[in-house]
Amino acid sequence: MAKTLSSTGENATIALFSHAFAAGNASHPDVIAGPGDDCAILASPDPKTVLLHKTDAIIEGVHFYKGERPGRVGHKALARALSDIAAMGGTPTTALVTTILPPDTSTSYARALAAGLARTADEYGVAIAGGETAAPHPDAPALIISIALLGTAPAHQCIRRSGGLPGDLLFVTGKLGGSLPSHRHLTFSPRLAEGRFLASQGATSMMDLSDGLAADLPRLSSASNCSATIDPAALPRHRNCTTHQAATDGEDYELLLTLPPKLAPTTQRAFAKKFPTLPLTAIGKLTQKNSIIPGLPPGGWDHFSTITK
Amino acid sequence: MAKTLSSTGENATIALFSHAFAAGNASHPDVIAGPGDDCAILASPDPKTVLLHKTDAIIEGVHFYKGERPGRVGHKALARALSDIAAMGGTPTTALVTTILPPDTSTSYARALAAGLARTADEYGVAIAGGETAAPHPDAPALIISIALLGTAPAHQCIRRSGGLPGDLLFVTGKLGGSLPSHRHLTFSPRLAEGRFLASQGATSMMDLSDGLAADLPRLSSASNCSATIDPAALPRHRNCTTHQAATDGEDYELLLTLPPKLAPTTQRAFAKKFPTLPLTAIGKLTQKNSIIPGLPPGGWDHFSTITK
Numbered sequence: 280m281a282k283t284l285s286s287t288g289e290n291a292t293i294a295l296f297s298h299a300f301a302a303g304n305a306s307h308p309d310v311i312a313g314p315g316d317d318c319a320i321l322a323s324p325d326p327k328t329v330l331l332h333k334t335d336a337i338i339e340g341v342h343f344y345k346g347e348r349p350g351r352v353g354h355k356a357l358a359r360a361l362s363d364i365a366a367m368g369g370t371p372t373t374a375l376v377t378t379i380l381p382p383d384t385s386t387s388y389a390r391a392l393a394a395g396l397a398r399t400a401d402e403y404g405v406a407i408a409g410g411e412t413a414a415p416h417p418d419a420p421a422l423i424i425s426i427a428l429l430g431t432a433p434a435h436q437c438i439r440r441s442g443g444l445p446g447d448l449l450f451v452t453g454k455l456g457g458s459l460p461s462h463r464h465l466t467f468s469p470r471l472a473e474g475r476f477l478a479s480q481g482a483t484s485m486m487d488l489s490d491g492l493a494a495d496l497p498r499l500s501s502a503s504n505c506s507a508t509i510d511p512a513a514l515p516r517h518r519n520c521t522t523h524q525a526a527t528d529g530e531d532y533e534l535l536l537t538l539p540p541k542l543a544p545t546t547q548r549a550f551a552k553k554f555p556t557l558p559l560t561a562i563g564k565l566t567q568k569n570s571i572i573p574g575l576p577p578g579g580w581d582h583f584s585t586i587t588k
Numbered sequence: 589m590a591k592t593l594s595s596t597g598e599n600a601t602i603a604l605f606s607h608a609f610a611a612g613n614a615s616h617p618d619v620i621a622g623p624g625d626d627c628a629i630l631a632s633p634d635p636k637t638v639l640l641h642k643t644d645a646i647i648e649g650v651h652f653y654k655g656e657r658p659g660r661v662g663h664k665a666l667a668r669a670l671s672d673i674a675a676m677g678g679t680p681t682t683a684l685v686t687t688i689l690p691p692d693t694s695t696s697y698a699r700a701l702a703a704g705l706a707r708t709a710d711e712y713g714v715a716i717a718g719g720e721t722a723a724p725h726p727d728a729p730a731l732i733i734s735i736a737l738l739g740t741a742p743a744h745q746c747i748r749r750s751g752g753l754p755g756d757l758l759f760v761t762g763k764l765g766g767s768l769p770s771h772r773h774l775t776f777s778p779r780l781a782e783g784r785f786l787a788s789q790g791a792t793s794m795m796d797l798s799d800g801l802a803a804d805l806p807r808l809s810s811a812s813n814c815s816a817t818i819d820p821a822a823l824p825r826h827r828n829c830t831t832h833q834a835a836t837d838g839e840d841y842e843l844l845l846t847l848p849p850k851l852a853p854t855t856q857r858a859f860a861k862k863f864p865t866l867p868l869t870a871i872g873k874l875t876q877k878n879s880i881i882p883g884l885p886p887g888g889w890d891h892f893s894t895i896t897k
Contacts, residue, residue: 284698284723285691292689292698292721299702300685300709300716307715309681319717321682321738324634332717334684334736340725372618373630375643376609377734380601382594389593389601393608400609406616407609408628408641412601414593416649419728425686427643427736429630 315502316440317363317486318430328431331369335360336377336425343465349388351465353395356424359489361403361469362532366487367439368478369432370471371403376410377427381420392424403471436478438536443484443503447537449563450547455492456520458530463517467532473554477536480546485536491529499535500565509563537565624811625748626675626795627739637740640678644669645686645734652774658697660774662704665733668798670712670778671841675796676748677787678741679780680712685719686736690729701733712780745787747845752793752812756846758872759856764801765829767839772826776841782863786845789855794845800838808844809874818872846874 284292297314304313311329312320318331337343337359343352357374364371376396380389400407405428415421452473458464470487477485486499492514500507516525538546543561550559593601606623613622620638621629630639646652646668652661666683673680685705689698709716714737724730761782767773779796786794795808801823809816825834847855852870859868 281694281696283691284689284693284695287695289721292695295695295698296685296687296702296719296721299699299706303706303709303715304717307682307713307717310715310717312717313715314718316718319682319684321717324632324637328633332682332684332736332738334686334719334734336686336688336720336722336734338688338722338725340727341723373616373628373641375628375641375736376605377643377645378605379645379647379732380593382592384593385590386593386596386604387590389604390608393605397608397612400612404616406612406619406622408613408616408619408621408630409623409625410605410643411645412598412605413645413647414650415728416647416730418649419724419730421725421728423688423732425643425645425734427641427684429641 312439317366318369320437323431327434329434329437331364331367331430331432333360333363333428334425335363336423339422347465349391350395350398352424353392354399355465356426357396357399357405358467358469359532360426360428361471362487362489364428364430365469365471365474366485366534367432368436368474368482368485369430370475371405371428371430373406373408373429374400375427376407377425378410378412379415379423380412381422382414384422403469438478438482438485440484440486440499440502443499443505443537443565444539445505445565445567447483447539447565448543448561449507449509449565450536450538450559450561451488451515451533452559453531453533453557454515454517455488455531455533456525456528457517458528461517464530469532470534473557474534476550476553477534477546480549481542482536482538485534488531488533488535489529491527491531492535493526494529495535503565504568505565506567506569507563507565513560513562515558515560621748626672627678629746632740636743638743638746640673640676640739640741642669642672642737643734644672645732648731656774658700659704659707661733662701663708664774665735666705666708666714667776667778668841669735669737670780671796671798673737673739674778674780674783675794675843676741677745677783677791677794678739679784680714680737680739682715682717682738683709684736685716686734687719687721688724688732689721690731691723693731712778747787747791747794749793749795749808749811752808752814752846752874753848754814754874754876756792756848756874757852757870758816758818758874759845759847759868759870760797760801760824760842761868762840762842762866763824763826764797764840764842765834765837766826767837770826773839778841779843782866783843785859785862786843786855789858790851791845791847794843797840797842797844798838800836800840801844802835803838804844812874813877814874815876815878816872816874822869822871824867824869
């Protein structure tokens with residue numbers, strides 16, 4: 280039987296594409312960092328800044344559902360991409376929106392969706408400078424919204440997943456777990472101001488938590504060529520969530536980051552002063568590379584394998 | 589009954605989204621030109637250049653079909669966006685690729701698709717700096733590839749749809765019609781060098797022909813606040829195509845442009861010398877604004893209304 284993507288899994292599928300594009304990235308003068316981080320990092324004509332480019336799609340029946348309010352769906356579509364700009368310590372600038380709309384979509388739904396996108400864009404200083412509307416395959420009429428977002432970051436404060444060192448302390452913003460039943464996955468605030476502040480304070484690595492800590496932390500630690508230890512009891516949990524849910528539910532859109540132990544106490548105090556309602560919690564640390572992460576349940580959300588289970 | 593997008597049509601759907609985003613675009617310092625052209629035109633830190641941003645998606649069963657070679661599908665996905673950069677007189681730089689892949693896609697198909705994308709990227713000097721792979725709605729398993737492409741253009745030679753004047757002559761590159769049965773829609777060459785050359789020669793307006801001349805010319809003439817007359821007998825047709833097919837088949841990916849009558853003869857001679865195998869054909873001219881375009885059959889490809897017929 281031919282091998283399929285569901286047997287290969289999401290990480291291997293991403294690797295397959297990244298591998299095909301690797302040579303082109305290595306030789307292109309504009310590419311500072313290609314696949315493997317929250318955003319692509321590109322050269323800007325201004326050497327003091329870098330350009331950030333991110334695409335993210337949400338799919339009806341996967342990331343949102345028919346009965347959910349279209350204004351919130353529009354918010355989620357854009358806020359997910361904003362969260363990736365936040366994870367680099369960046370500032371978003373302009374976006375393009377691709378909507379694949381079944382022809383039986385009501386114009387009032389489309390209008391509310393567009394208004395939700397416009398409201399969130401406005402809130403974070405982003406202009407939606409165009410995009411595309413297309414109709415889906417007639418037999419596959421799922422609504423899809425894909426965002427292509429640009430942003431900038433100071434060249435010396437653009438934080439990657441790969442900058443962590445053994446001994447750096449692991450932190451998360453906010454609380455984890457229960458995003459889907461509470462509808463937070465539709466209403467969350469991307470941590471843009473928080474990401475820029477943490478970048479300015481000396482965060483060594485950062486990413487946003489979209490697939491859940493159990494799936495995302497191994498991506499950060501592996502990009503930093505480290506392993507990690509977690510104190511499960513320290514995970515900041517939303518009300519009624521177990522530690523397991525906090526680690527695996529996904530769709531938290533909080534920041535996961537590392538700080539050198541020397542900087543951590545000052546940064547925590549400064550963060551608490553600047554963002555008094557948002558916790559910044561130490562949950563563990565990076566360690567010398569080995570093969571397992573004590574304290575974390577294995578796995579997390581895998582787009583290709585879970586869908587077929 | 590609630591109004592739906594199929595009754596509203598494609599142009600009204602695009603207008604609905606553009607309208608929602610208009611205020612945000614008008615007030616944002618980075619937006620030079622928002623929705624309504626082949627690409628968004630954005631400010632660059634280098635005042636002599638502008639940044640171009642384009643997204644374009646191809647959908648299985650709409651823009652390509654299951655039996656078609658995945659390498660060609662990958663080519664088409666990227667080449668369509670390259671064609672839009674060409675239509676501004678620009679040069680593409682980096683892209684992100686979003687692939688929505690049914691879990692039963694074979695890894696060999698995915699690998700060939702990625703290789704097709706990489707080959708075309710390499711041919712036109714583009715790096716694919718990342719993107720996303722996602723799984724579709726289980727009940728709507730159509731393969732979708734969406735490209736977010738960046739490029740640059742000289743600020744004084746970035747050609748919009750809106751620059752044409754009454755009296756300017758209309759030209760098309762190449763030949764029109766029959767793109768689907770001949771498979772040219774999967775193998776066409778985006779007219780990047782040609783677009784830059786025509787921009788440098790003083791083209792006043794330009795766009796690429798994706799939906800067919802009958803649908804696209806009214807977009808160019810209306811953006812230029814003009815009407816247009818066409819000589820149907822002058823349309824450069826592919827072998828075995830009628831004039832009607834040349835005007836309405838779509839997926840030509842040739843350039844439609846205007847030149848002031850004074851510049852036209854010199855530009856035609858220079859173009860013939862530089863691109864000896866590609867015709868540049870005068871097909872009509874822009875006129876003072878009125879309501880009909882003599883010589884053109886009404887309509888063309890409409891994504892929302894044709895899909896339900």
